[in-house]
Structures are given as C-alpha cells and as structure tokens.
Amino acid sequence: MRLIIAAIPVDKLDDVRKALLAIDVGHMTVARATGHGRYSRRTSEDTALYRGVEHVPDLSPMARVEIAALREHVDATIEAISRACSQSSGSEQGIIFVLPIEACVRVPSGERGREALGEPT
Numbered sequence: 001m002r003l004i005i006a007a008i009p010v011d012k013l014d015d016v017r018k019a020l021l022a023i024d025v026g027h028m029t030v031a032r033a034t035g036h037g038r039y040s041r042r043t044s045e046d047t048a049l050y051r052g053v054e055h056v057p058d059l060s061p062m063a064r065v066e067i068a069a070l071r072e073h074v075d076a077t078i079e080a081i082s083r084a085c086s087q088s089s090g091s092e093q094g095i096i097f098v099l100p101i102e103a104c105v106r107v108p109s110g111e112r113g114r115e116a117l118g119e120p121t
Contacts, residue, residue: 001101001113002074004081006065007035008094012085013063019084020067023076027117029066034059062094068104068117 008016013030020028036058069077078096085093106116114120 001104001117002069002071003099003101004065004067004069004074004077005097005099006067006081006094007033007062007096008065008081008085010061010063012094013065015084015087016063016065016081019080020077023073023080025067025069025073025077025080027068031064031066033062033064035062036060068101070114070117070119074098 006016010032017028017030020026065081067077078098081094081096103112104116105112
C-alpha cells in the first residue's frame with residue numbers, strides 16, 4: 001500500500017475529486033494548507049500590511065489531498081490527479097508525493113490491509 005499526498009491549487013479540488021471518483025477512488029482526506037514552491041514568486045504589488053508593517057506574503061493557499069491506495073492503483077491515481085490539475089490557469093499546478101504505508105487498520109472493526117481499504121482479498 002502507498003499513501004499518495006497531493007498538494008494542489010484550491011480551485012482544482014473539485015476537478016481532482018471528480019477525476020478520482022471516475023476511477024473508483026472514493027476514500028480521501030482533504031485539508032487546507034499553505035505553502036510555496038518553485039513558482040510562488042510574489043511581486044511588490046502583492047504587498048500586505050500586517051500590524052503596521054508591509055511585507056510580501058510568500059505562502060499560497062492550497063488543498064492537501066491524501067489517498068491510501070493499493071500498489072496496483074497508484075499510477076492510475078497519480079494520472080487522474082495530474083490530468084485534473086493540468087488545465088490550471090496559473091503556474092502553480094501542485095506536487096504529488098508517494099510514500100509506503102507500513103500498516104492500515106480500520107477503526108473500530110480492526111480490519112487490516114486490503115480489507116481496511118474496502119478491497120476484496
């Protein structure tokens with residue numbers, strides 16, 4: 001099993017959700033996040049006033065989507081997220097990380113592994 005973490009533009013969240021549902025990925029966790037990456041360059045026009053001091057904010061709002069997937073579903077999941085974000089109007093299109101999952105346990109049933117994800121054995 002793998003944990004797929006995607007940091008995507010907030011305005012792409014609904015597109016990503018629909019793309020994942022289209023490939024039968026129905027379980028995901030979504031959280032609000034802020035961050036910056038390669039394309040988060042701000043200009044002096046973005047200056048904000050905070051407690052009487054001008055500064056240029058360097059964090060952009062984004063959505064963090066987490067999906068636990070079986071190894072054989074990882075590529076399709078990544079492709080769906082990438083395709084949904086590729087139509088982004090801005091330069092920030094997101095990033096995807098894939099991490100190994102050591103264990104998965106459904107609470108309170110105690111189901112483990114594939115069964116915890118609702119997959120047949």
